[in-house]
Amino acid sequence: MQLALTEDDQAFREEMRTFFTTTFPEEIRRTVEEGRELTREQIVESQQALNAAGLAVPHWPEEWGGRGWSELKRHIWHEEMQAASVPVPLAFNASMIGPVIAQFGTQEQKEKFLPKTANLDIWWSQGFSEPDAGSDLAGLRTTAVLDGDDWVVNGQKTWTTLGQYGDWIFTLVRTDPEVKKQAGISMLLIDMTSPGVEVRPIELIDGGHEVNEVWFTDVRVPGENLVGEVNSGWTQAKFLLGNERVGVAPVGATKRVLARAKELGASILADDPLLRARVVELENELLALELTALRVAAHSAGAEPHPASSVLKLKGTELQQAVSELVVDLGGPATLASGEGDATLEWYRRSTPTYLNLRKASIYGGSNEIQRQIISRNILGL
Amino acid sequence: MDFTYDDEQTALRDAVRGLVGKAYADYEQRRRATKEDPGFDEKLWTQMAEMGLLGLPFSEDDGGVGAGPVEIGIVCRELGRVLAPEPYLSSVVLAGGLVSAVGTPEQRQELLGALSGGESVLAFAHDEPGHRWSAEAHDVTADASGALTGTKDGVLHGARADVLVVSAVLPDGGTGLFLVTGDALASVERSGYPTFDGGRAARITFDATAATPLGAAAADVTTSIATVQDITRIMAANEALGAMQTQLRATTEYLKSRKQFGVTLNTFQALTFRAADMYTSVELTHSMVDWATMVVAAGDPAQVADAAARAGLQVSRAGRHVGQEAIQLHGGIAMTAEYNVGTFTAHLTALDHLLGDAGHHLRALDARLGDHGVIDPLDRAATA
Numbered sequence: 001m002q003l004a005l006t007e008d009d010q011a012f013r014e015e016m017r018t019f020f021t022t023t024f025p026e027e028i029r030r031t032v033e034e035g036r037e038l039t040r041e042q043i044v045e046s047q048q049a050l051n052a053a054g055l056a057v058p059h060w061p062e063e064w065g066g067r068g069w070s071e072l073k074r075h076i077w078h079e080e081m082q083a084a085s086v087p088v089p090l091a092f093n094a095s096m097i098g099p100v101i102a103q104f105g106t107q108e109q110k111e112k113f114l115p116k117t118a119n120l121d122i123w124w125s126q127g128f129s130e131p132d133a134g135s136d137l138a139g140l141r142t143t144a145v146l147d148g149d150d151w152v153v154n155g156q157k158t159w160t161t162l163g164q165y166g167d168w169i170f171t172l173v174r175t176d177p178e179v180k181k182q183a184g185i186s187m188l189l190i191d192m193t194s195p196g197v198e199v200r201p202i203e204l205i206d207g208g209h210e211v212n213e214v215w216f217t218d219v220r221v222p223g224e225n226l227v228g229e230v231n232s233g234w235t236q237a238k239f240l241l242g243n244e245r246v247g248v249a250p251v252g253a254t255k256r257v258l259a260r261a262k263e264l265g266a267s268i269l270a271d272d273p274l275l276r277a278r279v280v281e282l283e284n285e286l287l288a289l290e291l292t293a294l295r296v297a298a299h300s301a302g303a304e305p306h307p308a309s310s311v312l313k314l315k316g317t318e319l320q321q322a323v324s325e326l327v328v329d330l331g332g333p334a335t336l337a338s339g340e341g342d343a344t345l346e347w348y349r350r351s352t353p354t355y356l357n358l359r360k361a362s363i364y365g366g367s368n369e370i371q372r373q374i375i376s377r378n379i380l381g382l
Numbered sequence: 383m384d385f386t387y388d389d390e391q392t393a394l395r396d397a398v399r400g401l402v403g404k405a406y407a408d409y410e411q412r413r414r415a416t417k418e419d420p421g422f423d424e425k426l427w428t429q430m431a432e433m434g435l436l437g438l439p440f441s442e443d444d445g446g447v448g449a450g451p452v453e454i455g456i457v458c459r460e461l462g463r464v465l466a467p468e469p470y471l472s473s474v475v476l477a478g479g480l481v482s483a484v485g486t487p488e489q490r491q492e493l494l495g496a497l498s499g500g501e502s503v504l505a506f507a508h509d510e511p512g513h514r515w516s517a518e519a520h521d522v523t524a525d526a527s528g529a530l531t532g533t534k535d536g537v538l539h540g541a542r543a544d545v546l547v548v549s550a551v552l553p554d555g556g557t558g559l560f561l562v563t564g565d566a567l568a569s570v571e572r573s574g575y576p577t578f579d580g581g582r583a584a585r586i587t588f589d590a591t592a593a594t595p596l597g598a599a600a601a602d603v604t605t606s607i608a609t610v611q612d613i614t615r616i617m618a619a620n621e622a623l624g625a626m627q628t629q630l631r632a633t634t635e636y637l638k639s640r641k642q643f644g645v646t647l648n649t650f651q652a653l654t655f656r657a658a659d660m661y662t663s664v665e666l667t668h669s670m671v672d673w674a675t676m677v678v679a680a681g682d683p684a685q686v687a688d689a690a691a692r693a694g695l696q697v698s699r700a701g702r703h704v705g706q707e708a709i710q711l712h713g714g715i716a717m718t719a720e721y722n723v724g725t726f727t728a729h730l731t732a733l734d735h736l737l738g739d740a741g742h743h744l745r746a747l748d749a750r751l752g753d754h755g756v757i758d759p760l761d762r763a764a765t766a
Contacts, residue, residue: 255757277748
């Protein structure tokens with residue numbers, strides 16, 4: 001056992017830290033640090049700055065922009081990015097559909113989509129969930145029926161995050177209603193400007209517009225946009241969802257928010273030992289989580305995932321939520337007015353919408369109940 | 383950056399597991415060993431000495447093996463896994479650690495040589511009624527000649543010990559350490575009693591008892607005591623982790639085998655989810671304990687103090703969670719003395735109170751809260 005990073009990993013950490021804190025666009029970092037919402041343009045600019053430096057998709061195959069880093073280097077990259085208030089690459093592109101196309105796509109699909117996906121020239125949306133298919137994803141009902149060379153798609157997707165910005169959407173559709181439900185699903189890539197695609201906003205409890213319903217009415221999709229074989233979509237979905245859980249514990253960002261809370265709330269904390277105790281507890285739990293993430297990252301050399309990796313999503317989102325809750329409590333009456341406002345109070349004004357918004361964290365990416373199910377079944381064998 | 387044992391460490395773990403795991407494979411063995419004084423198996427203690435385990439922390443010059451904290455942690459973790467009652471933590475890590483840190487070369491060679499060889503059990507007589515988790519002595523005093531007066535309580539294995547390492551207030555203030563051995567020890571009133579987890583402790587009264595200064599006479603060694611306590615806390619955390627891992631394994635097995643309403647308990651999601659939460663607690667604790675153990679290897683005393691408080695807080699919370707849930711998920715059987723689950727929980731509770739519980743560590747960490755923005759766990763590392 002050895003706590004120190006190797007010289008090589010230490011140098012890598014410095015390199016990341018330097019790039020993120022000196023070269024990366026300052027205005028975007030400030031927006032993140034102050035908890036303001038990023039515009040579409042900022043998210044694109046951010047990813048393109050990362051991509052230009054070779055830092056947007058390091059985990060992809062090297063042929064398509066990957067860096068061949070160790071898991072530990074990936075972890076360091078991810079943590080340093082968050083610590084510097086740099087937005088992580090758009091998950092739909094970098095973590096979800098990109099690796100799926102690289103793994104299962106045709107050569108034509110790879111050439112057409114991967115460079116643009118890495119550079120966020122295409123903004124992907126995720127079209128998996130449906131009103132009756134959430135955690136039970138295999139229950140999805142959106143259909144695709146072959147008509148000549150085209151698939152004709154009908155149905156409804158929901159919870160499509162940032163779908164209002166999407167250029168393309170990757171979907172799971174039912175292509176065989178007769179077989180066992182997992183066996184009749186395919187993955188289709190759909191141009192969101194196609195006739196028959198309609199995006200409808202869903203208003204959320206934080207007052208923001210983040211998710212959407214996407215309706216498909218006789219949408220014609222060229223056969224070449226099928227990823228992998230017909231009816232093999234469940235395989236691709238499992239691959240994608242497996243990737244989704246990697247790096248899902250936002251330790252760096254949560255630590256940064258907690259540190260900022262200590263800084264901005266110093267005078268309040270000085271008078272409130274109970275709040276301070278909560279800060280101490282949260283710092284300690286975050287440390288335990290960060291060490292677990294390091295333990296997992298330092299362990300996996302492309303082999304089986306470390307069993308402890310399944311606690312990362314569960315605990316990571318719980319702590320993310322708990323820190324957002326602390327911030328609201330710290331602000332007290334300053335949090336009542338939501339949204340924009342006086343600069344010094346702005347952070348607090350955004351705290352309740354953030355707290356409410358983050359309730360989603362224990363629901364998405366496989367709800368925390370699903371994570372408990374994975375632990376109890378797959379790890380404990382219960 | 384590496385959280386895995388190397389080959390030698392793995393071999394040590396397997397050897398220790400072979401020895402103590404076999405000795406206490408049957409929980410009845412543990413019950414028998416703790417029923418009669420001295421509350422542990424002297425024969426096993428000798429075997430541990432022969433294997434070199436009792437000399438692990440001490441330098442070769444002092445008759446030890448000169449191993450590092452990771453190796454000591456391995457021993458503690460394995461002892462925790464089977465709830466071995468041998469006084470490794472109190473005698474080797476704590477009392478031996480103090481002799482190693484403070485003693486003169488002659489004292490170290492004599493005392494640590496005998497300790498390593500299994501010929502002598504040491505005890506640290508420190509806790510005093512009315513005080514909790516202090517590095518200082520309060521009411522036990524040493525006069526100018528070094529004679530000790532006052533009462534210590536909760537001295538682990540204090541009645542069995544061949545050598546007492548005693549903390550006392552010095553005539554000019556500060557806390558010094560003293561050795562009480564031989565005839566002087568015979569004159570001391572030692573009242574031993576079993577602890578609730580099957581261990582042994584004693585109330586010890588000194589009345590102008592002759593004692594020899596450990597290390598330089600009249601030296602205030604409060605900071606050395608604090609550091610050895612911190613290291614002991616981290617080793618206790620290793621022991622607690624081993625116990626929690628056993629608790630989780632036993633609970634998982636029980637849920638798979640025990641039937642109610644005609645089906646095994648793992649059919650009920652309400653129960654399996656609670657087991658999943660136990661797993662989460664154990665894994666987070668595992669990470670923290672490994673880290674704190676490595677900080678001992680690389681860190682300065684301030685960093686060791688910080689790591690001890692952080693590991694202590696985590697272990698206190700997790701130990702209570704895992705211990706309580708293990709009993710609840712087992713049901714009534716866990717309330718009985720012949721089944722080991724409840725005793726594991728008892729031992730976790732004892733470890734929790736030995737050197738500071740969650741509240742104690744919270745206060746220490748709170749006092750340092752403003753010293754940092756974010757915690758960087760790697761800044762405790764010596765450069766590789």
